Amino acid sequence: MAxxxxxxxxxxxxxxxxxxxxxxxxxGFDGIGVREIAQAAGVSAMLVNxxxxxxxxxxxxxxxxxMTDRTVLTGDPATLARDIAAALVRRTxxxxxxxSPFLLMLRSASNQRAAEILRAGIEKHVEAHVYDVxxxxxxxxxxxxxxxxxxxxxxxxxxxxxxxxxAADEEExxxxxxxxxxxxxx
Amino acid sequence: MAxxxxxxxxxxxxxxxxxxxxxxxxxGFDGIGVREIAQAAGVSAMLVNxxxxxxxxxxxxxxxxxMTDRTVLTGDPATLARDIAAALVRRTxxxxxxxSPFLLMLRSASNQRAAEILRAGIEKHVEAHVYDVxxxxxxxxxxxxxxxxxxxxxxxxxxxxxxxxxAADEEExxxxxxxxxxxxxx
DNA sequence: ACGGTAAGTCTACAACCGTATACATAGGAG
DNA sequence: CTCCTATGTATACGGTTGTAGACTTACCGT
Numbered sequence: 028m029a030x031x032x033x034x035x036x037x038x039x040x041x042x043x044x045x046x047x048x049x050x051x052x053x054x055g056f057d058g059i060g061v062r063e064i065a066q067a068a069g070v071s072a073m074l075v076n077x078x079x080x081x082x083x084x085x086x087x088x089x090x091x092x093x094m095t096d097r098t099v100l101t102g103d104p105a106t107l108a109r110d111i112a113a114a115l116v117r118r119t120x121x122x123x124x125x126x127s128p129f130l131l132m133l134r135s136a137s138n139q140r141a142a143e144i145l146r147a148g149i150e151k152h153v154e155a156h157v158y159d160v161x162x163x164x165x166x167x168x169x170x171x172x173x174x175x176x177x178x179x180x181x182x183x184x185x186x187x188x189x190x191x192x193x194a195a196d197e198e199e200x201x202x203x204x205x206x207x208x209x210x211x212x213x
Numbered sequence: 214m215a216x217x218x219x220x221x222x223x224x225x226x227x228x229x230x231x232x233x234x235x236x237x238x239x240x241g242f243d244g245i246g247v248r249e250i251a252q253a254a255g256v257s258a259m260l261v262n263x264x265x266x267x268x269x270x271x272x273x274x275x276x277x278x279x280m281t282d283r284t285v286l287t288g289d290p291a292t293l294a295r296d297i298a299a300a301l302v303r304r305t306x307x308x309x310x311x312x313s314p315f316l317l318m319l320r321s322a323s324n325q326r327a328a329e330i331l332r333a334g335i336e337k338h339v340e341a342h343v344y345d346v347x348x349x350x351x352x353x354x355x356x357x358x359x360x361x362x363x364x365x366x367x368x369x370x371x372x373x374x375x376x377x378x379x380a381a382d383e384e385e386x387x388x389x390x391x392x393x394x395x396x397x398x399x
Numbered sequence: 400a401c402g403g404t405a406a407g408t409c410t411a412c413a414a415c416c417g418t419a420t421a422c423a424t425a426g427g428a429g
Numbered sequence: 430c431t432c433c434t435a436t437g438t439a440t441a442c443g444g445t446t447g448t449a450g451a452c453t454t455a456c457c458g459t
Contacts, residue, residue, distance in 0.1 A: 062415090167389075179360075403458095411448105428434105
């Protein structure tokens with residue numbers, strides 16, 4: 028935000044956090060510098076360290092926020108697989124610009140410290156959310172497999188940019204994905 | 214190789230290439246420097262540039278090599294899904310140290326230039342290989358989905374380090390994965 | 400034996416990184 | 430109004446990165 032902001036600690040902290048979500052999701056932990064994040068938030072680079080300790084501290088809070096209050100899937104077991112598949116295809120559409128926590132994970136996982144933070148966040152929030160809507164997967168590893176399929180699809184379609192997935196018919200794609208989730212969420 | 218190698222262009226080039234495969238697969242394109250790669254190959258850093266142009270040139274050749282001559286899956290359609298599932302679980306076992314092209318992809322995809330090189334390599338070699346053993350997937354996007362599932366599983370189990378997938382029973386895991394591949398490779 | 404060339408190294412540079420320290424100022428409390 | 434502190438900036442430093450250019454040396458053909 029270039030418009031001069033009044034001195035407001037909470038607001039600038041929030042602006043830095045939002046800029047961090049954007050930047051880390053688009054470029055990954057190692058792909059962006061604190062100077063660029065600060066510039067996007069309209070502040071000086073050192074404010075990142077003042078409010079979040081250091082770059083890693085900001086990343087940890089970005090993960091925490093990005094993994095929580097996210098699109099909550101309907102808890103209806105009858106349509107769960109179909110709903111996940113439809114949302115996945117829609118949110119990874121070629122013209123969509125979705126800041127998904129899966130993109131955050133995919134683009135930052137190569138850094139080992141970041142991977143550890145991501146693992147904790149995923150298990151605490153995302154995987155736990157799968158257990159909420161599909162309790163029968165507890166202890167089977169199938170909840171983690173659901174996340175694997177989602178992450179893999181996001182990787183191929185939006186990070187790698189598979190031309191096969193770009194050309195594929197979206198309805199057929201959603202149908203196939205739905206059958207995959209039906210295997211994992213019976 | 215610390216032992217003084219005789220001056221042999223082909224051998225040193227191969228040593229650098231192998232060091233590059235190791236390094237890029239373990240740390241990703243942005244996670245390793247040319248100095249470290251050269252040191253692992255027992256040569257000076259500038260030889261990387263002499264033989265491969267620059268870091269990106271080495272990465273491109275690493276992708277090319279890593280995506281080809283790899284474990285060739287049996288072409289038997291009857292056991293294909295089961296074979297892929299079994300190989301996947303085995304090669305991602307917690308104590309396994311497998312330099313898979315999927316790890317190369319997962320750890321380097323955050324870099325945009327690297328992602329483009331990876332996409333080309335995948336479509337040229339890996340995806341084409343799926344078409345060879347399962348021609349019925351051509352044009353459906355299901356071959357790309359097979360790669361998505363494999364990549365997603367490798368990500369969760371070896372890059373992120375999901376504790377749920379570490380604790381899960383390997384036979385049950387292989388069975389579930391097999392049913393996923395049966396959906397994609399009918 | 401010996402020179403030419405391929406093979407390899409050394410040094411250096413400009414750019415960038417994360418962050419510590421010192422400094423400036425807005426704005427509310429008294 | 431005045432001062433104190435929270436808020437924000439400027440500068441700088443040590444380290445690392447990719448790679449360009451000049452330099453050395455081993456080896457092979459003659």
